[in-house]
Amino acid sequence: MTSKVAVIRCDSYDEEQVYKAVKEGIALIGGLECIVPKSDRILFKPNLLNKAAPDKAVTTHPSVFDAVIRLFKEQGYDNMFYGDSPGNPTNPEKIAEGCGIKQVGEKYGLKYGEFNKGKTVNFPEGRFVKQFEISEGALEADAIINVCKMKTHQLGRITGGVKNLLGCVYGLNKGMCHAKFPDPESFGKMLVDLSRYLAPKLHIMDGIVAMEGNGPFSGTQVNMNVLLISTDPVALDAVFCKLINLDPSLVPTIKYGEEFGLGKYRDEDLEILGAEVSDLIKADFDVSREAARAGKWQNLSVVRSLLLKKPVIMAEKCIKCGVCVDACPVEGKAMYFKDDKRQNPPLYRYDKCIRCYCCQEMCPEKAITVKTPALGKLLIYKK
Ligand code: SF4
Ligand code: SF4
The missing domain is CATH 3.40.50.11440 (LarA, N-terminal domain)
Incomplete structure (x- = not known):
């Protein structure tokens, strides 16, 4: 059927x-x-x-x-x-x-x-x-x-x-x-x-x-x-x-x-x-179309750090609210405020970051984007 x-x-x-x-x-x-x-x-x-x-x-x-x-x-x-x-x-x-x-x-x-x-x-x-x-x-x-x-x-x-x-x-x-x-x-x-x-x-x-x-x-x-x-x-x-x-x-x-x-x-x-x-087709709709080839390797911290798309904060948009830090589901958090002070935008611990993008999803100021490392463009994401 x-x-x-x-x-x-x-x-x-x-x-x-x-x-x-x-x-x-x-x-x-x-x-x-x-x-x-x-x-x-x-x-x-x-x-x-x-x-x-x-x-x-x-x-x-x-x-x-x-x-x-x-x-x-x-x-x-x-x-x-x-x-x-x-x-x-x-x-x-x-x-x-x-x-x-x-x-x-x-x-x-x-x-x-x-x-x-x-x-x-x-x-x-x-x-x-x-x-x-x-x-x-x-x-x-x-x-x-x-x-x-x-x-x-x-x-x-x-x-x-x-x-x-x-x-x-x-x-x-x-x-x-x-x-x-x-x-x-x-x-x-x-x-x-x-x-x-x-x-x-x-x-x-x-x-x-x-x-x-x-x-x-x-x-x-x-x-x-x-x-x-x-x-x-x-x-x-x-x-x-x-x-x-x-x-x-x-x-x-x-x-x-x-x-x-x-x-x-x-x-x-x-x-x-x-x-x-x-x-009704919009062929140039902006969506990720590349085939990702990391497979199960992406669960290795080193592969994630060097190759996978990573969240990046645009400092000029950040109001240091900490919503992203709260949203991070990783135990011990993969992002933090330096010295626990909100004087600057949070920092990432990319080695801990699992690339779930919850921080990007929850940022109320649209201050987080996602970027692909140069090596990732070569080895992982195939156009
Ligand atoms: S949620 Fe957005 S605005 Fe708030 S601290 Fe994080 S990056 Fe900055
Ligand atoms: S992508 Fe996920 S794991 Fe990485 S910092 Fe953001 S919320 Fe935490």
Whole structure:
């Protein structure tokens, strides 16, 4: 059986326009009632990486979130809530408010779920990971509706459907996932098993204004004018790849997504409905397209230090807030303030740094970029 992906052109966040696009897309893949039983307790899961205005393309746009909830309401669903555990997990609701998402929840009378508490769950079917720390909010849902964002990501190349589910892991456990699965391949496998465990029933990707370059927080907004909708997160992400001219097999969550039976990505396994993909392709979308050849060697400190892309602070932008240091999941920290004073930007201990890029992801000032060492360009990253 093929995986259906609806590709709906939508060139503005005008609420009515977005609503019509979401409605059309869901109808194309079979309609809500075929996907989510009316009796289900439904969690709407946006991307709430960190506090950012909706037009920055960091988080799911409120218009898309609004359209999805409105459609469920209008079709008679009434047992619904929303939530996410952001990258900065200290106060999820405050971040939701800063992104305009909480206001949508309030408009429809939806409560924010419990995303700062959770429990250890066993997943014997896991192909790579058999245990997760999942938030109570995600555990109490019968159906998760994944309302994700189209963005680049330094570790996994893209963040779309599969990666967005990391927000169902509560609090600082997300950082621990990076420490435990430091390289893109193992992190991707973990995400695929997490997605298999959570098994959202529907994925809706906000790609009206996407993020390219130094994502997922510090990149550049780019008009992609599209919404993608599917019940298969691998197929959804694969169509995202088509739109940005990226080989999907280079994305670990797609490669292992197929291997572990989460979904499909090959052309012959996809049924693309709605708009013509060729009309929406942005071939020069700024995303990492080179094949990385470090393989398992990248877990050796010397290989990482000499060859792999590394986070670098742009001192002129740094306000010495220390968010990056707090976000670093490495025991003993791979970055620090000299003499414990905040007179200068933090310094890196590159020999300890596992290249998870959490610091780059969480810097509120977009002061951290990622650079490839000259030797890495020669030996590891192949154009
Ligand atoms: S998070 Fe950004 S602004 Fe804050 S100390 Fe780190 S680099 Fe500087
Ligand atoms: S310094 Fe940054 S990239 Fe390196 S391990 Fe810490 S958070 Fe990850």
